[in-house]
Amino acid sequence: MSSIFSLTMLAESIRIAVPYACAAIGGVWAERAGVIQIGLEGILLTGAFTAVSVTHATHSPTLGLVAAIGAGIALSLGHGQLTERARVHAVISGIALNLLALAATRMGLRALYDSASNSPGIEAYRFGPTGATGGAMLLRVLADPVFFCALAAVAATPFVLRNTRFGLRVRAAGENPVATASVGISVTRVRLSALAVSGAICALGGAHLAYDQQRFESGMSAGRGFIALAAVVVSGWRAGRAALACLAFGVLEALQITLQDEVRKTAVGDLIQTLPYVATLLVLALAPRRAGAPEGLGKHAAE
Amino acid sequence: MNDKRVRALLPIVLAIAGGILLFNLIAFAFGEAPASALRVAFEGTWGTPYGFGQVLFKATPLLFTGLAFEVALRAGLFNIGAEGQLALASLVGALVAANLPASLPMPIALPIVLAVAAAVGALVAFVPAILRARRGVHEIITAIMVNRIVDAILPWTFSTVLGSTSLRTADIAPGAALPRLDRVVPSFAGSAASFAFPLAVVIVFAAMSLLDRTRPGREIRWVGLRPEACRAEGIDVERRMLLAMLLSGALAALAVSSTALGYKGYYELGLGAGAGWSGIAVAMLGRGKAIGIVLAAIFLGTLEQAGLAVNARVPKEAMDVLEATLIVLVAVASRVASKRTGVVQAADPEPEPPRDNPAPTPASEEARS
Numbered sequence: 001m002s003s004i005f006s007l008t009m010l011a012e013s014i015r016i017a018v019p020y021a022c023a024a025i026g027g028v029w030a031e032r033a034g035v036i037q038i039g040l041e042g043i044l045l046t047g048a049f050t051a052v053s054v055t056h057a058t059h060s061p062t063l064g065l066v067a068a069i070g071a072g073i074a075l076s077l078g079h080g081q082l083t084e085r086a087r088v089h090a091v092i093s094g095i096a097l098n099l100l101a102l103a104a105t106r107m108g109l110r111a112l113y114d115s116a117s118n119s120p121g122i123e124a125y126r127f128g129p130t131g132a133t134g135g136a137m138l139l140r141v142l143a144d145p146v147f148f149c150a151l152a153a154v155a156a157t158p159f160v161l162r163n164t165r166f167g168l169r170v171r172a173a174g175e176n177p178v179a180t181a182s183v184g185i186s187v188t189r190v191r192l193s194a195l196a197v198s199g200a201i202c203a204l205g206g207a208h209l210a211y212d213q214q215r216f217e218s219g220m221s222a223g224r225g226f227i228a229l230a231a232v233v234v235s236g237w238r239a240g241r242a243a244l245a246c247l248a249f250g251v252l253e254a255l256q257i258t259l260q261d262e263v264r265k266t267a268v269g270d271l272i273q274t275l276p277y278v279a280t281l282l283v284l285a286l287a288p289r290r291a292g293a294p295e296g297l298g299k300h301a302a303e
Numbered sequence: 304m305n306d307k308r309v310r311a312l313l314p315i316v317l318a319i320a321g322g323i324l325l326f327n328l329i330a331f332a333f334g335e336a337p338a339s340a341l342r343v344a345f346e347g348t349w350g351t352p353y354g355f356g357q358v359l360f361k362a363t364p365l366l367f368t369g370l371a372f373e374v375a376l377r378a379g380l381f382n383i384g385a386e387g388q389l390a391l392a393s394l395v396g397a398l399v400a401a402n403l404p405a406s407l408p409m410p411i412a413l414p415i416v417l418a419v420a421a422a423v424g425a426l427v428a429f430v431p432a433i434l435r436a437r438r439g440v441h442e443i444i445t446a447i448m449v450n451r452i453v454d455a456i457l458p459w460t461f462s463t464v465l466g467s468t469s470l471r472t473a474d475i476a477p478g479a480a481l482p483r484l485d486r487v488v489p490s491f492a493g494s495a496a497s498f499a500f501p502l503a504v505v506i507v508f509a510a511m512s513l514l515d516r517t518r519p520g521r522e523i524r525w526v527g528l529r530p531e532a533c534r535a536e537g538i539d540v541e542r543r544m545l546l547a548m549l550l551s552g553a554l555a556a557l558a559v560s561s562t563a564l565g566y567k568g569y570y571e572l573g574l575g576a577g578a579g580w581s582g583i584a585v586a587m588l589g590r591g592k593a594i595g596i597v598l599a600a601i602f603l604g605t606l607e608q609a610g611l612a613v614n615a616r617v618p619k620e621a622m623d624v625l626e627a628t629l630i631v632l633v634a635v636a637s638r639v640a641s642k643r644t645g646v647v648q649a650a651d652p653e654p655e656p657p658r659d660n661p662a663p664t665p666a667s668e669e670a671r672s
Contacts, residue, residue: 038443088634091381091443092587096630099580103623110618111333226447233444269463274455277448281430284440 007134009254015141015212017250018150019044019221022205023228024235024242025157026198030076032161032237033194034174034187034296038094039079040202041225042101047072047206049105052216053112055122064122065146065207072203073196075101080195084188090298098225106218117218124211146208153201157239170194174294181301188301223277230280236292252279314636315588315595319602321632322625329621330613340613347612348605354612356484356494362604363496363561364389364575366503368582369589369596370510371555376586377514378547379527384431384446385555386579387453388424392556394457396420397563397570400475412478416564417557424556425549427453432548436541442548457572471571472563481565497565503557504597510554511593523547555579577623581607584626587633 023040030037050071055064075097082093106116113119128143129136141147161167172180173190181187202225209224210216228246235241256275263272326344327337348354368385375382400416431445461470481498485491514520526533526543533540562575581603588602589595603626610622 041447082631082635086635087638088631092630092634095381095383095583096627096634099583099630100624100627103620103627107329107618107620107624110620223447223451226444230444230448233441267463270455270459274452277451281434281445281448284445285434285438 007138009134009251009258011134011137011141012254012257013247013250014138014147015250016253017247018147019205019209019224020228020231020246020249021154021243022150022208023202023225024231024246025153025239026072026076026200026202026205027229027232028157028161028237028239028242029170029194029198029201031232031297032174032294033170033191033198034177034294034299035080035083035191035195036090036094036298037076037079037195037198038091038226038229039075039097039101040228041221041223042094042098043072043075043199043202044206044209044221044225045101045105045219046075047203048210048220049108049119049206049216050203051207052119052122052210053108055124055211056112056119059123061122061124061211062145064211065149065204068203068207069200072199072201072206074199076195076199076202077192080192084191084300087300102219105216109216109218119216121215122211124214144208144211146204146211149204150201150208153204154239154243157201161239166190166193171294173296175296177296177299177301227276227280230284233293234283234287237294238292249276249279252276314633314640315590315599317636318588318629318632322629325628326621326625329624330617333617333621335616340617343616344609344613348608352488352490353492353494354608356488356491356496357608357611358601358604359484359496359500360494360561360566360604361607362600363500363503363565364558364578365581365585365600365603366500366507366597367558367561368555368578369585369600370507370582371551372582372586373589373591373596374510374514374523374554375547375551377527377591378523378544379530380435380442380544380548380551382428382431382446382548382551382555383443383583384428384449384552384579385582386576387446387450388427388552388555389558389575389579390457391427391453392420392423393559393563393570393575394460394472395423396556396559397472397475400479400564401473401569403476403479405476405478407476407478409478412476413481413564416475416479417560420556420559421553424552424554426552428548428552428555429545432545432552435548436544461572469571472569474569475564479564480568481560483565495566497561499561499565502560503600506554506557507596508593511596519543519546555582581626584630587630590637 023044026043027037027040047068051061051064051068054067055061058064079090079093079097082088083090109115109117109119125145127145128140161171169180169185169190170193172185173187173194177187180190205224206221209220213220227249231242231245231249235245253276256272260272263269323341327341330337330340346354348358368389371385372382396416396419399419400412403412403415427449430449431442434440434445435442458470461467481502483491484496484498484500485494514523522533522538522543523546526538526540526547530540533543558575558578559570563570567574585596585599585603588599606622606625610619613619
């Protein structure tokens with residue numbers, strides 16, 4: 001039992017929570033600006049693939065990280081162009097984005113590494129002490145530059161949304177696009193800017209996921225983008241709470257990993273893997289109904 | 304009338320032309336002369352009777368999943384859970400089919416298996432459906448969660464419940480199997496096209512006409528168009544949403560007829576995977592018409608089979624890239640087309656009454672246009 005309340009557990013929880021939290025913050029940015037974004041999953045996946053393939057080619061995880069962020073911004077802006085300019089339904093665009101990311105990364109695996117399942121291993125960031133103690137693990141997790149970027153994004157998002165002119169405009173575009181446009185603000189431009197931020201932060205999560213595994217695996221985002229979206233909904237579209245929800249999720253998943261070996265021997269067996277998804281369903285079922293959704297979510301300034 | 308039909312078809316033609324262009328670009332990127340890759344793709348599909356049989360075989364599950372996505376879309380819902388609905392229904396359906404007595408004749412055995420599969424599919428769809436109808440939770444998040452849960456349940460059922468290591472069920476009873484099409488069209492010999500294809504076409508036309516001509520079917524559509532108006536009219540909106548979603552799950556599950564029943568004769572892990580996702584593209588390309596769904600399914604079946612034909616030169620994953628791009632292309636093209644029509648309407652002398660609140664375009668219409 002002592003293994004449940006330990007530094008190792010804390011380190012694991014934080015490590016697991018980072019991709020969720022990045023995707024959730026990305027979701028907050030997109031949806032607070034009024035753009036439905038179910039393509040977070042695809043951006044996570046693309047971010048992970050770009051980070052690994054660039055790191056593999058250049059041996060520089062920093063370049064990989066930058067490329068991943070660039071890919072995330074590009075995909076997110078593509079979604080924005082489709083929904084805001086071409087007025088394609090955001091759910092359809094998001095579904096297509098997810099399918100495209102899954103197929104394109106698979107094609108990339110075949111093209112670059114001639115593999116159907118995973119890339120070769122890469123050398124990601126190595127900071128902090130070596131060793132298997134809980135303290136060392138925690139320090140390694142906290143000293144990771146990607147974690148630091150993610151933490152900065154989580155901390156800055158509520159502040160920027162609440163206190164800056166840009167944040168105000170983003171919220172205005174999300175709450176009432178018609179009124180926002182009527183005071184001379186380009187809703188489209190504000191939303192695209194917010195989507196760029198969203199894509200960058202979400203792709204950060206993808207890079208973290210890939211660097212953590214030290215390689216890319218086909219479909220490795222494994223529904224995280226959707227769980228993050230659930231965190232956004234449950235948190236009432238507030239960044240801080242969404243990140244906390246993701247941390248709680250990290251704790252749950254770390255617990256699952258710790259208990260896995262015990263449970264595997266029982267009849268439950270591999271069903272323990274469904275714990276994150278069952279938990280998400282339960283939380284969504286029991287949370288209050290659609291509290292705090294931006295009023296203008298999915299609406300446009302002009303038809 | 305004729306002009307209208309042309310306008311409805313134009314986006315699809317444009318999207319397919321764009322898709323072929325993209326395929327050539329991808330082939331070129333993999334160092335293939337575009338025209339030669341295209342020729343291989345054609346020869347492997349429509350070029351031979353066997354290839355064409357394979358196209359029909361690949362198209363069959365897409366007919367069911369495309370119809371399934373369309374039914375939910377009519378109610379303004381996005382059923383992206385077809386993947387999980389089909390997988391669990393295939394497993395349970397094949398298990399039931401394997402345990403039927405071998406002497407049971409087809410007119411009894413086949414309906415039993417299909418009914419069981421449809422019921423399981425509806426049950427899997429019930430989770431996102433009830434959460435949406437009662438709790439207002441978006442069905443997309445919940446459907447993905449259910450998909451992933453099913454993904455874990457399947458291997459667990461094989462290993463823990465059935466105690467088998469082969470990750471497949473026993474062979475199904477002969478009465479539950481659908482015969483291959485080469486029984487009546489000998490030149491299809493060797494291809495996996497079965498009587499599931501004509502069955503699927505009949506079900507697509509029957510379901511679409513029921514949706515258009517029966518009261519519950521039309522109510523599903525109204526709910527997708529104007530839920531508030533339906534509520535005012537006394538239509539139970541939540542119940543119609545539930546009905547559409549359960550129907551969608553049941554229809555997706557029927558795709559088992561072409562995989563376990565018409566092809567393998569048993570269910571193994573991963574059989575039929577991907578059909579749920581392709582069904583979305585089928586529904587988008589099909590434009591809400593039965594004939595559209597049939598043609599779209601055959602087109603995407605062609606893509607899938609062509610992917611296998613060119614796999615040695617261009618990875619077959621290129622076809623999935625193409626499919627996702629087609630969803631976007633057809634959505635953009637039809638949006639542009641409907642904008643054109645919008646201009647014509649705006650030029651109408653009848654002025655529109657002023658509104659305080661511009662009504663948002665309903666989900667079911669906007670998604671398609």
